[in-house]
Amino acid sequence: MKVLVTVSEVADVDDEFEIDGLEIDSRYLTYDLNEWDNYAVEEAVQLDEESEEEVEVVTATIGPERTEETIRQALAKGADRAIRVWDDSLADASVLDPITKATILAAVVEEEDPDLVLTGVQTGDYAFGATGVALASQIDYGWGAVVNYLDYEVGDDTAEVHRELEGGVEELAEIRLPAVLTIQTGINEPRYASLRGIRQAQSKPLDAHGLEDLGLSADELPLDLELTDLEVPEVESDVEFFEGGAEEEAAQLADLLRDKGVAS
Secondary structure, eight states: OEEEEEOOEEEEEOSSOOEETTEEOGGGEEEEEOHHHHHHHHHHHHHHHHOSSOOEEEEEEEOOGGGHHHHHHHHHTTOOEEEEEOOGGGGGOSOOOHHHHHHHHHHHHHHHOOSEEEEESOOTTTOOOOHHHHHHHHHTOEEEEEEEEEEOOTTOSEEEEEEEOGGGOEEEEEEESSEEEEEOTTSSOOOOOOHHHHHHHTTSOEEEEOTGGGTOOGGGSOOOOOOOOOOOOOOOOOOOOOOSSHHHHHHHHHHHHHHTTOOO
C-alpha cells in the first residue's frame, strides 16, 4: 500500500516585523512544517507501524530548494521518501491558489498512484482550506474533509472517518478507497523527530521535479490569485490595570464588573 502525504513549509512571523513591498522582510521570518500537515504525516506513519503489510509513506511538496531542510522533518518522523516540485515560473506568482496546487499535486498522484492521499486541512499562512478537496475532484478520488478520527485497516476497501462540522457536530462516514482525506489537528499526537530519525532523513530519497517532469507547463496552470496589498492590521485595546493588594484588586474588579452590568 502507498500513502501520499502533501506537506507545505510555512513562515512564522515575529511579533515585531516590517513589510517590504508585498512581502514581510525575511529577517522576521522563520520556517517550519505546516502544523496541519504534521498531523497528516503522523497518521500515515501510524498506519505503517500498525500494519502487518508493507506501507510506503511518500510526501509531496511544492516549493523551492530552500524548503528541503524543512520537508526533511517529515522524513525524520518516519516517511520513506519525499518529492519536491518547483519551477522558476512559480516564483513569479505572489500566491499559489488551491486550484494551481491541486493541478500540480494531481500530476504527482498520477505518477505515484497512491491508495490513500492525506493532506492537512489548511496551511497556517493563507488558510484557504481547499487544496485537498480540489485535488480529490481533479483525480476523481473519494474524499473526506476535516477528518478528526480515522479507522482504517490496511488492505480494506473502505475507511471509517469522523468529520468535524460546524457547530460542534461530527459526521461519521464510510469512504471507499482510493481517497483523499484532509486531516484536522488533534486527530493524534505528532511525534518529535529523534536524533536517529534526523540522521536517517539525510539519506532518504528526496526527488526534485520540474513541471515538465510531470507533463505540465506554467502556461497550463491557473495562477488565478494575485496579492495586491499587504499591511499590518490595526489593533485596538482597552486594558485596565488593578494595583494594590489582593483585597484591593478584588474590590476594583468588583466595581468594574458592576459598572459593566455584569455583577448583580
